[in-house]
Amino acid sequence: MPDQPSRRGFLQGGLAAGAALATATTAARAADDPAITEIQDWNRYAGPGVDAEPYGVPSPYEAHVVRRNVPWLTADPISSVNFTPLHELDGIITPNGLCFERHHAGIAEIDPAQHRLMINGMVDTPLVFTMADLMRFPRENHVYFLECAANSGMEWRGAQLNGCQFTHGMVHCVMYTGVKLRHLLEEAGIRAGAAWVMPEGADASAMSRSLPLEKALDDCLVAFKMNGEALRPGQGYPLRLVVPGWEGNLWVKWLRRIEIGDKPWQLREETSKYTDLLANGKARRFTWEMDVKSVITNPSPQAPVTHGRGRLVLAGLAWSGGGRVSRVDVSIDGGRNWTTARLDGPSLPKALHRFYHAFDWDGSELFLQSRAIDENGFVQPTKNDLRAARGENSIYHNNGIQTWHVAKDGVVENVEIS
Amino acid sequence: MSRFPRLAAALALSLLPAAALAEGDVDAGEKVFAKCKACHAVGDGAKNRVGPQLNDVFGRIAGTADGFRYSPAMVKAGEDGLVWSEETLAAYLTAPRAFIKGNRMAFAGLKKEAEIDDILAYLATFSQSGDDDAASAEPAPADTPDTPNEETAIAEAEPKADEPEEAVVEAEAAAEPPAHGVFHLGRPATEAEIAAWDIDIRPDGAGLPVGSGTVLEGETVYTEQCAVCHGDFGEAIGRWPVLAGGYDTLTRERPVKTIGSYWPYLSTVYDYVRRAMPFGNARSLSDDDVYALTAYVLYLNDIVTDEAFELNQDNLATIRLPNEDGFIADDRHEEPHYAAGVEPCMRDCKPGKAEIVQHAAVLDVTPEGDGDEDGTGGGID
Numbered sequence: 001m002p003d004q005p006s007r008r009g010f011l012q013g014g015l016a017a018g019a020a021l022a023t024a025t026t027a028a029r030a031a032d033d034p035a036i037t038e039i040q041d042w043n044r045y046a047g048p049g050v051d052a053e054p055y056g057v058p059s060p061y062e063a064h065v066v067r068r069n070v071p072w073l074t075a076d077p078i079s080s081v082n083f084t085p086l087h088e089l090d091g092i093i094t095p096n097g098l099c100f101e102r103h104h105a106g107i108a109e110i111d112p113a114q115h116r117l118m119i120n121g122m123v124d125t126p127l128v129f130t131m132a133d134l135m136r137f138p139r140e141n142h143v144y145f146l147e148c149a150a151n152s153g154m155e156w157r158g159a160q161l162n163g164c165q166f167t168h169g170m171v172h173c174v175m176y177t178g179v180k181l182r183h184l185l186e187e188a189g190i191r192a193g194a195a196w197v198m199p200e201g202a203d204a205s206a207m208s209r210s211l212p213l214e215k216a217l218d219d220c221l222v223a224f225k226m227n228g229e230a231l232r233p234g235q236g237y238p239l240r241l242v243v244p245g246w247e248g249n250l251w252v253k254w255l256r257r258i259e260i261g262d263k264p265w266q267l268r269e270e271t272s273k274y275t276d277l278l279a280n281g282k283a284r285r286f287t288w289e290m291d292v293k294s295v296i297t298n299p300s301p302q303a304p305v306t307h308g309r310g311r312l313v314l315a316g317l318a319w320s321g322g323g324r325v326s327r328v329d330v331s332i333d334g335g336r337n338w339t340t341a342r343l344d345g346p347s348l349p350k351a352l353h354r355f356y357h358a359f360d361w362d363g364s365e366l367f368l369q370s371r372a373i374d375e376n377g378f379v380q381p382t383k384n385d386l387r388a389a390r391g392e393n394s395i396y397h398n399n400g401i402q403t404w405h406v407a408k409d410g411v412v413e414n415v416e417i418s
Numbered sequence: 419m420s421r422f423p424r425l426a427a428a429l430a431l432s433l434l435p436a437a438a439l440a441e442g443d444v445d446a447g448e449k450v451f452a453k454c455k456a457c458h459a460v461g462d463g464a465k466n467r468v469g470p471q472l473n474d475v476f477g478r479i480a481g482t483a484d485g486f487r488y489s490p491a492m493v494k495a496g497e498d499g500l501v502w503s504e505e506t507l508a509a510y511l512t513a514p515r516a517f518i519k520g521n522r523m524a525f526a527g528l529k530k531e532a533e534i535d536d537i538l539a540y541l542a543t544f545s546q547s548g549d550d551d552a553a554s555a556e557p558a559p560a561d562t563p564d565t566p567n568e569e570t571a572i573a574e575a576e577p578k579a580d581e582p583e584e585a586v587v588e589a590e591a592a593a594e595p596p597a598h599g600v601f602h603l604g605r606p607a608t609e610a611e612i613a614a615w616d617i618d619i620r621p622d623g624a625g626l627p628v629g630s631g632t633v634l635e636g637e638t639v640y641t642e643q644c645a646v647c648h649g650d651f652g653e654a655i656g657r658w659p660v661l662a663g664g665y666d667t668l669t670r671e672r673p674v675k676t677i678g679s680y681w682p683y684l685s686t687v688y689d690y691v692r693r694a695m696p697f698g699n700a701r702s703l704s705d706d707d708v709y710a711l712t713a714y715v716l717y718l719n720d721i722v723t724d725e726a727f728e729l730n731q732d733n734l735a736t737i738r739l740p741n742e743d744g745f746i747a748d749d750r751h752e753e754p755h756y757a758a759g760v761e762p763c764m765r766d767c768k769p770g771k772a773e774i775v776q777h778a779a780v781l782d783v784t785p786e787g788d789g790d791e792d793g794t795g796g797g798i799d
Contacts, residue, residue, distance in 0.1 A: 288748070
């Protein structure tokens with residue numbers, strides 16, 4: 001295999017650890033396991049008290065579970081993205097500190113007492129709300145995924161990044177608490193002829209997008225909590241827009257203003273960016289909805305198979321901007337044959353779904369794929385389907401089927417196959 | 419000082435040159451500093467922007483400006499004993515990337531020795547070192563937290579718009595319950611408040627302020643404020659956005675999406691520059707400057723060719739960009755793979771055994787911590 005030395009070291013490190021574990025298990029049958037027969041420190045000595053960590057943090061043994069940046073993607077880390085470590089997580093909820101971040105001028109550090117939300121434009125009464133005002137509207141709780149339109153965008157021209165954290169890590173899913181945008185707009189009074197709204201952020205990138213009024217009145221939220229606690233600064237503290245099922249760029253963070261108008265504004269983010277260039281040189285615009293998609297998170301390149309042949313649990317995530325995921329199929333032979341996986345946990349519209357597939361691995365090489373189908377009947381296409389329809393310059397909205405190659409030694413790699 | 423004991427000698431030495439910057443011209447240095455101020459602030463109330471604030475930079479240990487997030491390379495340079503002095507700053511400004519490999523300053527460097535002398539003379543006027551008693555006073559300004567400067571900086575960061583005091587607003591609200599809406603929450607926005615925030619522009623010209631600027635005026639502003647990232651001709655430095663050229667590349671393997679080759683509307687340029695540029699110092703340009711810059715970008719793209727061309731509130735919306743008709747509506751669901759009613763295949767769906775046609779590992783662009791990888795294409799936006 002034409003591995004680079006650094007990658008070989010990385011993967012062999014993982015395998016060596018796995019081999020050591022396997023040895024320990026085998027040895028335990030013959031000899032006694034010191035993890036059991038010897039008294040461990042934590043079994044003898046008292047640990048830290050309840051005041052040791054007023055805000056708890058993960059175990060030091062989980063220190064490798066972090067968001068990561070891909071330095072070559074952007075000019076500067078201030079206007080860049082980091083990726084959720086999907087291969088280290090389970091269930092459907094992303095921990096707040098691991099939700100991927102995309103900033104265009106760094107994190108705005110806002111004192112909530114100084115934060116205002118203005119509603120202006122085609123309204124009867126332009127209004128200003130404080131955070132305290134917003135708490136007096138009816139509150140709702142919803143679990144939604146948020147996916148960047150550019151998630152998997154580095155894979156249009158072929159397999160490039162070796163890890164589902166990098167190929168698919170621009171997605172997260174949390175429970176939001178907020179108020180319906182509809183209530184805020186109606187409080188100001190929408191004038192006849194209004195058709196669009198423009199949410200605007202308070203950060204130094206003047207982040208803003210045009211959003212159809214119909215969507216704004218449907219299921220958009222103005223949220224101030226995620227997973228029960230205040231939004232993290234990197235997720236728009238103290239206020240962000242939630243646009244269920246639609247591309248993450250619309251979910252304006254540090255939300256300070258919503259203007260109502262009769263035409264789209266054609267802003268920088270919806271013209272020069274977030275438009276999908278096709279092979280014929282034309283570009284689709286206003287491609288808001290996130291298509292049906294899935295990925296196997298384990299095994300994956302950063303999470304190789306370390307236990308050898310025998311029982312293997314394959315785990316993954318599926319989601320659709322169109323609603324619920326109704327089914328996920330998995331293939332271990334590169335899409336020749338498919339088996340329906342088991343969906344587990346809550347199945348909520350426009351939220352991540354968790355699936356599992358367990359089987360006995362005979363130790364031969366595998367080509368793992370997953371294929372999601374949503375409640376509207378849309379089937380996740382292959383990457384080559386998408387390339388045939390769009391070319392390779394779209395950047396955004398790559399929801400193609402991902403292939404992981406599992407070698408006989410358990411090493412997993414991002415590949416394209418015949 | 420205790421963190422860097424071995425720097426004591428170096429610091430004491432470095433404090434002296436500031437007084438001895440006789441060869442540079444402070445006024446000329448201020449002009450040269452225009453190239454820096456998109457990212458760096460200096461003077462009363464200066465705060466960190468894209469780059470650290472530069473008050474008391476002479477004598478500062480590299481990588482230690484309070485509250486600024488440096489590259490690991492810069493922090494390491496400081497830990498290894500680098501202290502900013504006339505000599506070290508001159509070397510750094512000549513070739514920033516060569517002097518500290520891996521640092522984040524996106525600046526190619528000053529090529530003329532005189533410019534370096536001048537800018538150092540200018541910066542020295544904002545450094546306290548050089549006095550006779552400097553060495554015995556605070557030896558490392560960067561190690562002193564909560565300086566008065568920082569207080570001022572925070573005050574400066576408050577919104578400048580005329581926002582009414584909350585107390586006043588509440589008094590009004592208490593006097594008479596608002597008549598609007600369903601829940602009667604919030605309060606009417608004032609005209610001044612709306613004017614402060616509602617500065618967006620549409621393609622039909624809605625929102626354009628009164629003003630004007632010419633290509634020539636724009637060139638001056640561009641050279642000072644924009645060229646450091648976007649390049650002298652809009653060709654871009656590093657991975658910052660390319661602004662000009664790229665015609666007839668949209669169907670190629672590597673399309674170059676510029677204002678001339680891709681953007682549909684000129685209003686977007688005015689709107690974005692006015693609200694978000696220069697990067698790290700947004701909303702610092704005058705309305706006339708933005709007209710001038712927008713005119714200059716048209717010139718860089720050969721859309722206007724006359725250096726005397728003036729852009730203003732009346733003619734901006736009449737100018738068409740070449741790719742206005744290059745956009746279509748979202749028709750993803752018309753693609754053949756989304757055709758309705760097709761049951762996905764479950765058995766023997768493809769002939770033959772799967773063969774690998776491309777490995778991600780061969781490219782080896784996945785980050786593993788050393789930051790040397792470079793992608794072969796594709797990006798996030």
